Structure formats: C-alpha cells, structure tokens
Amino acid sequence: MRPPGKVLLQHGKTMLRSAAGSPTVASGSNEHPRIIFVPSPINAPHVLDMDAECSLMGWLGDQGLKSALVDWGVTTPSDRGDTLDTLAMDRLLPLLSRLPGPVHLVGYCLGGLIALAAACHADVRSLTLIATPWHFSGYDPQRRSELGRMWAHHRPACEAMGLVPMEVMQHGFWTLSPDKLIEKYLTFGAMEPDSGPARRFVAVEDWANGGEPLPFALGEQLFEQLYGADITGRGVWSVGGVPTNAANVRGPVLELASASDAIVPLACSPDLPGRQVLASGHVGMVVGSSAPQRLWPMLKDWILSHEAPN
Numbered sequence: 001m002r003p004p005g006k007v008l009l010q011h012g013k014t015m016l017r018s019a020a021g022s023p024t025v026a027s028g029s030n031e032h033p034r035i036i037f038v039p040s041p042i043n044a045p046h047v048l049d050m051d052a053e054c055s056l057m058g059w060l061g062d063q064g065l066k067s068a069l070v071d072w073g074v075t076t077p078s079d080r081g082d083t084l085d086t087l088a089m090d091r092l093l094p095l096l097s098r099l100p101g102p103v104h105l106v107g108y109c110l111g112g113l114i115a116l117a118a119a120c121h122a123d124v125r126s127l128t129l130i131a132t133p134w135h136f137s138g139y140d141p142q143r144r145s146e147l148g149r150m151w152a153h154h155r156p157a158c159e160a161m162g163l164v165p166m167e168v169m170q171h172g173f174w175t176l177s178p179d180k181l182i183e184k185y186l187t188f189g190a191m192e193p194d195s196g197p198a199r200r201f202v203a204v205e206d207w208a209n210g211g212e213p214l215p216f217a218l219g220e221q222l223f224e225q226l227y228g229a230d231i232t233g234r235g236v237w238s239v240g241g242v243p244t245n246a247a248n249v250r251g252p253v254l255e256l257a258s259a260s261d262a263i264v265p266l267a268c269s270p271d272l273p274g275r276q277v278l279a280s281g282h283v284g285m286v287v288g289s290s291a292p293q294r295l296w297p298m299l300k301d302w303i304l305s306h307e308a309p310n
Contacts, residue, residue: 003020004017004020004046004049004071005017005018005019005020005049005057005068005069006018007071008033008068009068009095009098009099011091011094011095011098012073012091013072013073013074014070014071014072014073014091014092014095015070015071015073016033016036016068016069016070016071016095017045017068017069017070017071018033018068018069019049019055019057019058019061019067019069020046020049020052020055020058032066032099032100033066033067033068033099033103034065034066034067034103034104034125034303034307035060035065035066035067035068035103035104035106035303036067036068036069036070036095036096036099036103036104036105036106037056037057037067037068037069037070037106037107037108037111038070038092038105038106038107038108038111038112038114038115038118039069039070039072039108039109039111040108040109040110040111041072041075041084041087041110041111041114041212041214041218042109042110042169042211042214043211044211044212045069045070045071045072046069047108047283047286047287048069048108048286049069050287054287054291054292056286056287056291056295056296056299057069059292059296060296060299060300063300065300065303065304067106070092070095070111072087072091072212073212074212075163075212075213075214075215076163077161077162077163078162079162079215080162080163080215080216080217081215081216081217082215082217082218083215083217083218083221084110084113084114084117084218084221084239085117085221085239085240087114087218088114088115088117088118088121088239088240089117089118089121089239089240092114092115092118093118093121093122096118096122097122102122102123102124102125102251103124103125104124104125104126104127104128104303104306105118105119105124105126105127105128106127106128106130106299107127107128107129107130107132108130108131108132108286109130109131109132109133109263109264109282110132110133110222111132112129112130112131112132112133113132113133113134113232113244115127115129116129116132116244116245116246116249116253117239117240117244119249119250119251119253120239120240120242120243120244120245120248120249120250121239121240121242121250122250123250123251124249124250124251125251125303125306125307126251126252126253126254126302126303126306127249127251127252127253127254128253128254128255128256128299128302128303129253129254129255129256129270129272130256130285130286130295131256131257131258131261131263131264131269131282131285131286132255132257132264132269132270133226133232133264133268133269134232134233134268134269134270134271135230135232135233135267135268135269135270135271136226136227136230136232136233136268137230137233137234138233138265138266138267138268138269139227139265139267139268144227144228147223147227148223148227148228150168151219151223151224154168155220158216158219159216161216162215162216163213163214163215163216164213164214164215164216164218164219165213166211166212166213168219169214169219232244246270246272251306252306253272254272254274254276254302255269255270255271255272255274255275255276256275256276256278256285256295256298256299257269257271257275257276257277257278258277258278258279258280258281258282258284258285259277259278259279260279260280260281261281261282261285262281262282263282264282276298278294278295280294280295
C-alpha cells in the first residue's frame with residue numbers, strides 16, 4: 001500500500017486527505033476539493049485510492065476533478081459512543097463547513113449512510129451512493145438470524161472493550177456470503193503468480209482484512225438497529241432531528257448499485273429513481289478491472305452534469 005495522501009483539513013482525529021501523490025492545497029489557494037469521498041468506517045478508506053495503477057480519486061484528478069478522502073483516524077475506547085449519526089454530525093459536517101461552498105459527496109458502503117445523513121443537513125452539489133445498504137430486510141432471513149446470534153455472542157466482550165474488533169466484522173462478512181469466500185480463493189489459485197490480477201487480489205485482501213475496530217455503539221447500531229430492526233428500510237432513522245432519507249437530501253442524488261454484490265445485495269439497496277445497476281461486485285465496482293470503463297466514467301459524467309455554471 002502506498003502512503004496516504006496529505007492532510008488538507010482536520011477536525012479532531014478526522015481528516016480530509018488528498019489523493020496519494022497529489023500536492024497539498026496551498027494556503028489561500030482556490031483549488032479546494034470539489035468532491036469529498038466518504039468511506040465506510042469498516043476497513044481503511046484507501047479502497048477509493050488503492051494504488052498508482054487503480055485509484056478512482058487519482059483518475060478523477062487526471063480528469064481535472066479534484067477530490068479529497070475522509071479518513072476517520074485511529075479508533076480507541078474513548079470513541080465507544082460513536083455511531084453513524086455522530087460520524088455525520090460531529091465529524092463530517094464540521095469538515096464540510098470549513099470548505100468554501102457545497103461539494104459533491106460520494107459515499108461508499110456504510111459511508112453512503114453517513115454522507116446521506118450529512119446531506120440532509122448541508123447543501124450539496126450532488127450526492128452519490130455507491131454499494132450502500134438501506135433495506136436490511138432484503139438480506140436472507142437466515143443470514144440475519146446468524147448475524148444476530150454472532151453479535152449476541154461477542155457483544156459482552158465488545159462492550160467491555162468499547163470496541164468491535166475487525167475479526168468480529170470479518171466473521172459477519174463470512175456469514176453473509178460463505179460460498180463467495182471459497183469461490184474467490186479458488187479464483188486466486190488459478191491466477192499466474194505475480195501477475196497484475198494476482199497483485200490486485202492481494203492488495204484488496206490486505207485492505208479487506210485490515211482497518212480500525214468499530215466503536216462499540218456503531219457495532220451495536222449496525223447489528224441491532226440496521227441488520228436487526230432495519231431502521232433505514234422502515235423509514236424511522238432520524239439524525240439530528242431530521243428524518244434521514246433521500247427525499248430530505250439537499251441536492252440531487254445518484255445511486256450506483258451492483259447486481260452481483262454479496263455484501264450489499266441488490267434487494268438491500270435504496271432503489272432510488274434512476275438507480276444505475278452494474279455487474280461488478282461490492283469492491284470490484286470501485287477497483288475491479290472494469291471499474292475504469294464503467295463506474296469511474298459514470299461518476300465523472302454525473303458530477304460534471306451538476307457542476308455550477310461558470
């Protein structure tokens with residue numbers, strides 16, 4: 001993994017970073033980022049800026065669209081009370097308020113929920129949701145029950161620590177798609193050693209198996225309120241006193257979903273008007289071999305169509 005991009009803004013431990021290899025915004029410069037990527041708090045944020053050969057942020061920069069990536073920072077037991085709500089209200093919104101005007105928000109996976117919540121409180125040029133879960137009742141009932149039992153088993157230890165270790169989250173992902181887990185390693189075994197696809201597989205696996213632990217309250221929210229009670233799909237999620245849904249977003253919204261996503265199946269997506277459905281998987285949408293021909297240009301065209309006139 002290459003070193004992370006430079007810190008452009010910071011609020012507490014939360015940072016806005018440039019794409020790796022991009023210059024720092026000079027003091028007094030008008031070259032502020034026009035696009036803010038909001039990653040999931042599960043796994044490290046650099047999936048959106050993976051490496052020199054495959055970076056959505058880097059590609060957009062080459063197209064003249066400057067972006068920045070939210071880095072949630074190191075998670076410690078002192079963060080035990082953080083939820084998706086507090087990440088939106090207390091971390092993301094203060095950073096956005098320091099930018100000169102509305103930006104394009106792009107949320108990936110659970111980052112889409114955080115970005116959507118923030119966009120219900122601040123004007124945005126646009127909001128894009130990539131592989132974002134919403135209708136948690138769309139998951140297979142047996143899988144939801146298994147996740148509930150797994151969380152009940154780990155909950156006391158997580159509460160005592162104030163954190164949900166990454167190993168617990170990995171267990172949850174394996175429960176959602178055990179067949180896909182085996183299939184991907186069989187595919188890797190058939191690759192030529194040290195080939196481009198093999199190196200990309202290792203890079204993605206390193207990313208997927210790393211990352212900070214979750215704050216306890218966020219894990220509790222994920223397993224009990226989202227997977228368990230489906231507060232988003234039932235329309236009862238409210239953040240900062242505002243019902244959190246696409247109708248209350250203060251700007252236009254695009255949803256990019258996948259027909260072959262094992263982590264966020266199509267039945268679990270928000271299913272917004274104009275939804276674009278791709279064939280790539282949850283991570284492949286962003287870093288797969290087809291991403292530079294599919295999702296990346298779609299996102300660029302959407303953002304350019306909602307740029308303020310000169």
